Amino acid sequence: MFEPFMVNAWLAGTLVAVVSGAVGLFVVERHRAFAAHAIPNGAFAGAAGATLVGASPLLGLVVFAVASALGVAALGRRRNDVVTALALVTMLALGAALLAASGAYEPAIDALLFGQVLGVSRGEVVALALLVVGAGAVLALVFRPLLYSSLSEEVAAARGVAVRALDATFLVLVAMTAALAVPVVGTLLTFALTVGPPAAARALARGAGRALALAAALSLACVWAAIASAYLSGWPIGFFVGAYAAVEYVVARAASAWREGRARP
Amino acid sequence: MGCEPLPEGRRELVHVHDVEVTLGGRTVLRDVDFRIAEGEFVGLIGTNGSGKTTLLRAILGLQPTSGGEVVVAGREGRRGGPVGYVPQRVTFDHDVPVRVADFVALGVDGTRLGLARRGRGVRERVDEVLASLELGALAGRRIGALSGGEQQRVLMAHALASRPRLLLLDEPLANLDLPRVHETIAVLDRVRRSEGVAVLLSAHEIGPLVPVMDRVVYVAQGRVACGTTGEVVRPEVLSALYGHHVDVLNVHGRVVVVEGEPGDPGAHPEVVVR
Amino acid sequence: MHWLVEPGFWSNPVVGPALVLGAVVAAVSAAVGVVVVVRGQSFAGHALTDVAMAGGAGASLVGASPLLGFLLAGIVGGGSIEAAGAERVRDRDVATGVVLGAAAGLTALLLYFVSSSTSATGSTQSVLFGSVFTVSRSVVPLGVAVAAATLVTLFSVRRPLLLSSLSPELAAARGVRPRVMGLVFVVVLAASVALSALVIGAILSTALLVGPASAALRVSRGLVGATVGAIVAGVASVELGILASYDSFYWSAAHRSVPVSACVVGVVLVEVAAATVWSRWRRGRG
Numbered sequence: 001m002f003e004p005f006m007v008n009a010w011l012a013g014t015l016v017a018v019v020s021g022a023v024g025l026f027v028v029e030r031h032r033a034f035a036a037h038a039i040p041n042g043a044f045a046g047a048a049g050a051t052l053v054g055a056s057p058l059l060g061l062v063v064f065a066v067a068s069a070l071g072v073a074a075l076g077r078r079r080n081d082v083v084t085a086l087a088l089v090t091m092l093a094l095g096a097a098l099l100a101a102s103g104a105y106e107p108a109i110d111a112l113l114f115g116q117v118l119g120v121s122r123g124e125v126v127a128l129a130l131l132v133v134g135a136g137a138v139l140a141l142v143f144r145p146l147l148y149s150s151l152s153e154e155v156a157a158a159r160g161v162a163v164r165a166l167d168a169t170f171l172v173l174v175a176m177t178a179a180l181a182v183p184v185v186g187t188l189l190t191f192a193l194t195v196g197p198p199a200a201a202r203a204l205a206r207g208a209g210r211a212l213a214l215a216a217a218l219s220l221a222c223v224w225a226a227i228a229s230a231y232l233s234g235w236p237i238g239f240f241v242g243a244y245a246a247v248e249y250v251v252a253r254a255a256s257a258w259r260e261g262r263a264r265p
Numbered sequence: 266m267g268c269e270p271l272p273e274g275r276r277e278l279v280h281v282h283d284v285e286v287t288l289g290g291r292t293v294l295r296d297v298d299f300r301i302a303e304g305e306f307v308g309l310i311g312t313n314g315s316g317k318t319t320l321l322r323a324i325l326g327l328q329p330t331s332g333g334e335v336v337v338a339g340r341e342g343r344r345g346g347p348v349g350y351v352p353q354r355v356t357f358d359h360d361v362p363v364r365v366a367d368f369v370a371l372g373v374d375g376t377r378l379g380l381a382r383r384g385r386g387v388r389e390r391v392d393e394v395l396a397s398l399e400l401g402a403l404a405g406r407r408i409g410a411l412s413g414g415e416q417q418r419v420l421m422a423h424a425l426a427s428r429p430r431l432l433l434l435d436e437p438l439a440n441l442d443l444p445r446v447h448e449t450i451a452v453l454d455r456v457r458r459s460e461g462v463a464v465l466l467s468a469h470e471i472g473p474l475v476p477v478m479d480r481v482v483y484v485a486q487g488r489v490a491c492g493t494t495g496e497v498v499r500p501e502v503l504s505a506l507y508g509h510h511v512d513v514l515n516v517h518g519r520v521v522v523v524e525g526e527p528g529d530p531g532a533h534p535e536v537v538v539r
Numbered sequence: 540m541h542w543l544v545e546p547g548f549w550s551n552p553v554v555g556p557a558l559v560l561g562a563v564v565a566a567v568s569a570a571v572g573v574v575v576v577v578r579g580q581s582f583a584g585h586a587l588t589d590v591a592m593a594g595g596a597g598a599s600l601v602g603a604s605p606l607l608g609f610l611l612a613g614i615v616g617g618g619s620i621e622a623a624g625a626e627r628v629r630d631r632d633v634a635t636g637v638v639l640g641a642a643a644g645l646t647a648l649l650l651y652f653v654s655s656s657t658s659a660t661g662s663t664q665s666v667l668f669g670s671v672f673t674v675s676r677s678v679v680p681l682g683v684a685v686a687a688a689t690l691v692t693l694f695s696v697r698r699p700l701l702l703s704s705l706s707p708e709l710a711a712a713r714g715v716r717p718r719v720m721g722l723v724f725v726v727v728l729a730a731s732v733a734l735s736a737l738v739i740g741a742i743l744s745t746a747l748l749v750g751p752a753s754a755a756l757r758v759s760r761g762l763v764g765a766t767v768g769a770i771v772a773g774v775a776s777v778e779l780g781i782l783a784s785y786d787s788f789y790w791s792a793a794h795r796s797v798p799v800s801a802c803v804v805g806v807v808l809v810e811v812a813a814a815t816v817w818s819r820w821r822r823g824r825g
Contacts, residue, residue: 029358143380144374145375145377145378148376151355151357151363154327154352155350155352155420156375156376157327157344158344158345158348159375159376159427160344160376161375199360201362202361202362208363208367210362
């Protein structure tokens, strides 16, 4: 399980897990799960486009993910779920058209959708590490105002928090996470990682700092367990990520309900 | 209708100067002009939909005005002024991983970038505000797990934490039973004296506020009338403001405003304000 | 008309069923979509396509009817979203996300089994992107029956459903149970989404659910008008999209057709943009 060809898989999975968990906490806090689902799909279209013009897929992922994030931020102030849905189908349709034009073969699509953690190269691990450092720095910088505006945008705005700029910054952060996670765990499961473990963490932890740490830890546990299970069973890693994330959430909810039931007899 | 002069010997804190607000092509406030002095308790009274929230948001800099200006503490109104705000309704998720004390502290340092640890000054201020609102016992609880009334009290503590000079409260008395209404007003009156903060509080009932209010700003039909209760809550003033006949009754020491009169075509006899 | 409709469009054996099924699915999606947009459930509507896909993959594994697999998975998934989220409305976002993530994982697993047992390729793409051109004639009767049942159910619960969407308290006071209504609607939604995900693919399913409805709601004041407008817009975008996709084979130099999904989404976006511009212009004048 720890053979040389697995090392990159473990490293990449670890990096993706930590940053997805941390950013995911705010995805849940800000009710942006739909955007967090749509943005990786925008990234998917970018990868398809990059394949078509012969550019680096990672570049395509980053550019398209950031573009979808800014689109959702700019248009989605009020009816954000409708705008998000439209942005999502636009990017997917664009991806479908680009794939049809490039004539890419199916395994490449499967890899983008469901991830291919075993195929991660050293260069991708380095790129991931840089992105993790960057995203971590941004998150640390805006942590407090971001938390504040997640609790009540109205009150935070009255206190002078630049809520719109912050929302755009946050969605770009989601986009960076998507761009780096998509090639590893795939578009569909990048999303599972940004919602399940953080939602579990916030049901259990009391303070925001602890919730952040717990979200990263649970996400890490999810990915590590998924890599090990995928290795042992030979089944796709995506299945295990989705299943473990759901299990974490259900268990955390049950634990929180049980604790509350005991607190008020 | 102007509100000059300010009470004797008080310095001006807020000047809402000829403000006009247009929402979706409709003018909801026009020629709104009044001042608030340091430490004053002012009631903003009007029925639902009369524009009270819009006016509060304009003072906060959250609502752009289409005419006039708002000056708070000598500076043209913009966000981030020395103003604490308690909106009418904030619903926190049940699972929000934030304790009461943390949320109150965000009132002081929520705009600050970076991860620097909270200084002792902030923590002491949080304890002080929580104590003065009798919330000390809740400090370690999660905000999402509190009752609606407790959450509102926490929002007040949060608004006061940054030592504002003006506290804006949007309908804090709505949905409270009468004993809780009086309790809330008493707490606010005590806090404004201990903190030296002016209070502008919106409500659709004037009655319970009469004992503590210095002055009243009455909103109807997008315009305001202001002055002391005795100056404003009079049939001729309110009739002019509403544009139709209004009666003011005094029942057992309580003020009752009755809009319209029986047989008046188009007017519905209706008790609108207690 | 030859410049508009390229040769063979009407006589082509796959175009006929595509036009019929596409129109049926678009009409159902648009009608259900109006309620989806009013209730703010676009995310659940989209998530159910992915959930239904898991059922489709499972059905193809055991050799059952794909439509049955789509329907069953959609209804189970929708029911669990509603059951987990109904207690606290604001938790629905998370409940939807967790169900969606788990379903996506299950799809990955089932597709893996399908591809390793049958060595058939193209299953991923057909499930995700679908193509009305590949729909077989045998699906048409069952598809039309499901569509009709969905529409009839939606029509008969429309009043209590709308009331509970606009104000759960008011509905409860009138004796409507908002949770029951939520469950009924999610079943209607799941049936509509499962049908459209099978026939036209996941992308178009979401596009046709949300796009025509939000365009119509921007233009029309009343709900009946919005529903009729949404149905017209939805059917128009499918028919025009199919035509454009078919024609693109002859128009492009390389003789490679643009996918139907991209063409239909293009038409939907034009409709939404036009409706937005129109409603802004009207508001500016009023």
